[in-house]
Amino acid sequence: MELNGQVALVTGASRGIGAATAKLLARHGAAVAVNFFQSKEPAEMVVKSIIDAGGKAIAVKADVRDRDEVAAMVKKTNDELGMIDILILNAGANVPWKAFIELTTEEFENKVVGEIRGFFHPAQLVIPQMIERKKGCIVGISSGLSRHPGFGFSSHTTAKSGVDGLMKSLALELGPMGIRVNTVAPGLTMTDATSWLPKERVEDAARMTPMKRVGQPEDIAGAVLMVVRDDAGFVTGNYISVSGGGLML
Numbered sequence: 001m002e003l004n005g006q007v008a009l010v011t012g013a014s015r016g017i018g019a020a021t022a023k024l025l026a027r028h029g030a031a032v033a034v035n036f037f038q039s040k041e042p043a044e045m046v047v048k049s050i051i052d053a054g055g056k057a058i059a060v061k062a063d064v065r066d067r068d069e070v071a072a073m074v075k076k077t078n079d080e081l082g083m084i085d086i087l088i089l090n091a092g093a094n095v096p097w098k099a100f101i102e103l104t105t106e107e108f109e110n111k112v113v114g115e116i117r118g119f120f121h122p123a124q125l126v127i128p129q130m131i132e133r134k135k136g137c138i139v140g141i142s143s144g145l146s147r148h149p150g151f152g153f154s155s156h157t158t159a160k161s162g163v164d165g166l167m168k169s170l171a172l173e174l175g176p177m178g179i180r181v182n183t184v185a186p187g188l189t190m191t192d193a194t195s196w197l198p199k200e201r202v203e204d205a206a207r208m209t210p211m212k213r214v215g216q217p218e219d220i221a222g223a224v225l226m227v228v229r230d231d232a233g234f235v236t237g238n239y240i241s242v243s244g245g246g247l248m249l
């Protein structure tokens, strides 16, 4: 229970990687704010499973691209759980899977600007309470595609490269205030976001991975836990690939 007494806010925690992360942090003692946008019931199920297991959690609605909604989410978290110690920036914008030449300006902007806004607002609105207490830990969920592009993923690679740059900048600016910032970069992970992939493509990806399988949301959650623990207290500004060895840097 090494996160006992700490409060975590996980964006996009109603499903997939965010949901697995919220549950794991709660299992290790954190009180967790489970952010959702459209999936109210799944978010409430995540909260129920945490509470049933003896943990503490609330569901909080906010479109992370909207500053006012994020401000209200932070306030509700503070009012109901306390000051935020751990911020997991996970919610990402939909990926239009298309050759670059076919992308519309709107699709590109929605992905790139939407994704960065969704990291910018929660970070900017939570960091002041971390600075005040000279303590905090932020994890940005990027993607292995930020370092190694894939066909049809140019907008995703661009957005996640921006995420990487933002996380490194925050690590630099916030280190002197005792706040650690790291990037966790999943490889292909089986969630709703990847359920459209043909079975053969997933099998190919598994075959090309040293560990001979693709990721599950719990694999990514485990890496997040590893980096937010106090005994990782000197780890900041890092990019942690969670890909079964599929991406070695």
Ligand SMILES: NC(=O)c1ccc[n+]([C@@H]2O[C@H](COP(=O)([O-])OP(=O)(O)OC[C@H]3O[C@@H](n4cnc5c(N)ncnc54)[C@H](OP(=O)(O)O)[C@@H]3O)[C@@H](O)[C@H]2O)c1
Binding pocket: 011, 012, 013, 014, 015, 016, 017, 018, 035, 036, 037, 038, 039, 040, 062, 063, 064, 065, 090, 091, 092, 093, 118, 141, 142, 143, 144, 185, 186, 187, 188, 189, 190, 191, 192, 193, 194
């Ligand atoms: N799956 C992969 O293979 C993979 C690989 C590399 C990186 N990633 C990254 O991992 C993160 C999570 O992906 P995932 O696969 O777990 O996705 P997912 O299963 O599709 O879940 C997406 C989550 O993000 C939330 N969300 C989307 N837009 C939001 C918004 N504007 N405001 C608040 N929440 C929002 C959704 O909430 P609602 O349902 O409530 O709307 C949902 O909880 C993303 O940043 C993604 O880019 C995933």
